[in-house]
Amino acid sequence: MVIGATEPEGGSRGYVVEAGGAETLPFYTFEGLNPRPVLALEVYDCVEPLPSFLLESYRDVVSNPVEWARLVDRLEPDLVNLNVRSISPTVLDRSPKDALKTVEAVLQATRRPLMVTGIMDPIHRDDTARNMEFLRLVAETFKGERLLIGPATPEAFETVAEAALANGHNVLAKTNMDVNQAIRLNELLVEKGLTLERIVVDVTTGALGYGVEYTLSTMERFRIRGLKGDRMARSPLIFFASENLFIRELENGESGMAPIYEASSAVAGLMAGADIVSMLHPESLEKVRQFIDEFPWRGG
Amino acid sequence: MRVSRKAKQMSPIEVYKLLPKTNCGKCGFPTCMAFAFKLVQGAVEVDKCPYLSDEAKSLLTGMTAPPVALVVIGRGDKAVRVGGEKVSFRHEDKFYNQPVIALELNDLMDMEEVKNCLKKAEEAAFERMEQTLKVNALALRNLSGRAEPFVRLVELVKDTPYPLIVSTENPSTAMKALNILKDERPLLHGAVLRNLMPMASLARRFKCPISVKAADWRTLLAAVNRLRGIGLHDIVIHPPGETLKEVIESLTIIRRLAVDKKFDRLGYPTITFPEDLKSNVPEPLRTAAVMTRYSSIIVVKPETLRFLRPVMMLRQSIMMDPRAPISVKPGLYYVGKPTPESPVLMTTNYALTYYILTEDLKNMGIDCYLIVVDTGGLSVACSIAGDKLKPESVKRVMEETGIAEKVKHRTLIIPGRAARLSGDIEDATGWRVLVGPLRSREIAEFIEKQFRRE
Structure with missing residues (x-):
């Protein structure tokens, strides 16, 4: 997979990032080398779901997605993951059209390849409808940028798939911890x-x-099924280490440990085959990068 | 009994030939053939047949033994089991014995420092889902190069609740330490090619497990052979490698060869010292990496202890049995002291869901009734996605438990993630359904604002 497009390619990114392409099991360096995993840092367009300790440490930044994107840009992730959650009727109920402004501003703030996600845990049917409307607009408005957009879910995937296809983007396919569901959704896409x-x-x-x-x-x-030849299991995998920032242990006084929780979980995700790891705490990225740096990767 | 570790997987017919062929039924199966099939599947113990020759027993036990040998360190209450593993990926079966986290102490520390470290080890322990997550052993290292301080260290910690790893490359120092520990079964660590036979005879004399370290595979295999040659089978491998990459490779190769190729000379548990590696990676991440790659014993330094909570949570997670998600019994549970005015909440019977929810409810001082619905042990999100949370099941539990007679109202609070079933549950139960918050810690506020207002 290629995410991002440079100007000659019709986009505005400074470089493109490649994800996936594993030919052997993760960290089986004695058998062969896989491409270097992609590290993403997240930017949220609203503070609603964020843990209080993150808000305290980065208050000035996280309340402004553009400032946040600039901070993230300086930390040099391979990929920036903009999470647009404000469109949820139960969060800020922002109109998808209005939310496009944030995407536009973040694209201005960083030249790194971008991933744009809507409501990642659509609980209400309204959320799903909002996601579809928003992702379609994103796909059309930023045609040529070769974004990674999602989530496409088994309940709602047509709109995202069509919009991505028509406008040259990639799709994040989200299912619920079940390998057959994941393969089924791939088939549908x-x-x-x-x-x-x-x-x-x-x-x-x-x-x-x-x-x-x-x-x-x-x-x-x-990954095992993909390597054994199941064509529908050949997509790259993404692991959201950022989930760890929302656990109660951190709210209950262990917040200083947040980057260690996130980075330890990222290591577990990588060992299980993650091709992209998405993180939220600015201090986690470097730790995981140090880990990746100690292993050989295909193409250096 | 000596177990033949040579025995490879046999067919039921081959196994049958070793059985008495009398069809006596003492094993619990009608025929010897049926018993043979069960043996091949590993579904029954060899001992169930009382008429086996020693040779047959040895062969069959070898066949059914896990490809990674089980080694016990310590004795009685202190004993920990390492190895005994059958697969390389937990989804193929499950992992049987959790990686042991051993705290490193050395004989350059003074008494005060050792006590301080032991205190830190105690403080690092915490309760989670009715398990205590903690340091499981002490690894004593002979950094002074002398016997006296090492012996003092052994004396100092021998009555702690931890099984011990005695780490020295000096056989005479090792002997002095083992003399103090007598039949406590510490793991003797420090055998290398140079001191192999003196260390091996100590392991034999004190009947303790022994770990062996080598810089390369050829030396390692030769060393394992020699240990087995003198009848030692409680072996732990210290895998070759000085960098994180090399150790991860070694650990992976050892497990895959042991499991896939039944290569029994590598079919032993492993011990790693992630903090001794040439590496810039933060210590907890190294620990997480070797843990997900099969290290049976992981030795950590005292400074790292306070960063290990996430790694211990990772350990608890990967040790969960994937074939049987831990679940609680469906039914009606009381939280606090509910009255007829108290709210009725509903959730699924995934143990983690139940545990987190009830902990939160207790911490918030909420008195309520909790209806736990059978979803085959799946969480709320998973059961919704997999269509395992059925409105009819909610109805059934509510009827069977007679919740209607216990409360005066008819309002059921369902989890936020079950929102899309609210209408169906209302139709099935006839109760009014309130969709609760996504996070259980927000329930107190929810009850105050939504439920009480009704």
């Missing part, structure tokens, strides 16, 4: 015309102590 290298599989991440074992095992099963 492929039927819509998307190719597998344009789908990132998100099997849903559980935090450490909150179901991470389901995520890890689902990822391992998916």
Whole structure:
């Protein structure tokens, strides 16, 4: 998968990032080398779900997605993940059209390849409808930028798939910790015309102590099936280490440990086959990068 | 009994030939053939047949033994089990024995420092889902190079509740330490090619497990052979490698060869010292990495202890049995002292869901009734996605438990993530349904604002 497009390619990014392409099990360096995993940092367009300790440390920044994107940009992640949650009727009920301004501003604030996600846990049917409307607008408005957009879910995937296809973007396919569901959704997206290298599989991440074992095992099963030749299991995998910032242990006085929780979980995700790891705490990125740096990767 | 570790997987027919062929039924199966099939599946113990020759027993036990040998360190209450693993990926079966986290102490520390470290180890322990997550062993290292301080260290910690790892490359120092520990079964760590036979004879004399370290595979395999040659089978491998990459490779190769190729010379638990590696990676991340790659014993330094909570939570997570999500019994539970005016909440029977919810409710001082619905042990989100949370099941639990007679109202609070079922549950139960918050810690406020207002 390629995320982002430079100016000659019709986009405005400073570089493009490649994700996926594993040829062997993760960290089986004695068998062969896989491409270097992609590290993403998240930017939220509203503070509603964020843990209080993050708000306290980065108050001036996190309340402004553009400032936040600039901070994230300086930390040099491979990819920026803009989460637009404000469109949820139960959050800020911002209109998808209005939310496009934030996407535009973040695209101005960083030249790094961008991932744009809507409401990642659509609870209400309204959320899903909002996601579809928003993602379609994003796809159309930023045609040529080769974004990664999502989530596409088994309940709602057509709109995202069609919009991504028509406008040259990639799709984040989200299912619920079940390898067969993940493969099924891939089949549905492929039927819509998307190719597998344009789908990132998100099997849903559980935090450490909150179901991470389901995520890890689902990822391992998916990757093993893909390597054994199941074509529908050949997409890159994404792991949201950021889920760890929302656990109660951190709210209850362990907040100084937040980057360690997030980075430890990122390591577990990588060991299970994650091709992209998405993180939220600005201090987690460097730790995980140090980890990745100590292993050899295909193409250096 | 000596277990033949040579035995490879046999077919039921081959196994049958070793059985008495009398169809006596003492094993609980009607025929010897049926018993043979069960043995091959690993579904029954070899001992169930009382008429086996020693040779047959040895062969069959070897066949059914896990590809990663089980080694017990410590004795009685202090004992920890390492190894005994059958697979490389937990979804293929499950992981049987949790990675042991061993706290490193050394004989350059003074008494005060050792006590301080032991205190830190105690403080690092915490309760989670009715388990205590903690340091499981002490690794004593002979950094002074002398016997006296090492012996003093052993004396100082021998009555702590931890099984011990005695780490020295000096056989005479090791002997002095083992003399103090007598039959406590510490793991003797420090055998290398150079001191192999003296260390091996100590392990034999004190009947303790022994770990062996080598810089390369050839030396390692030769060393394991020699240990087995003198009848030692409680072996722990210290895998080759000086960098994180090398150790991860070694650990992976050992497990895959042991499990996939039944390569029994590597079919032993492993011990790693992630903090001794040439690495810039933060210590907890190194620990997490070797833990997800099968290290049976992970030795950590006292300074790292306070950063290990996430790693211990990771350990608890990966040790969950994937075949049987831990679940609680569906039914009616009381939280605090509910009255007929108290709210009625509903959730699924995934143990983690139940545990987190009830902890939060208790901490917030809420008295309520909790209806736990059978979803096959799936969480709320998973059961919704997999269509395992059925409005009819909600109805059934409510009827069976007679909740209607216990409260005066008819309002059921369902989890935020079950919002889309609210109408269906209302139709099935006839109760008014309130959709609760997404996070259980917001329930107190919800009850105050939504439920009480009604």
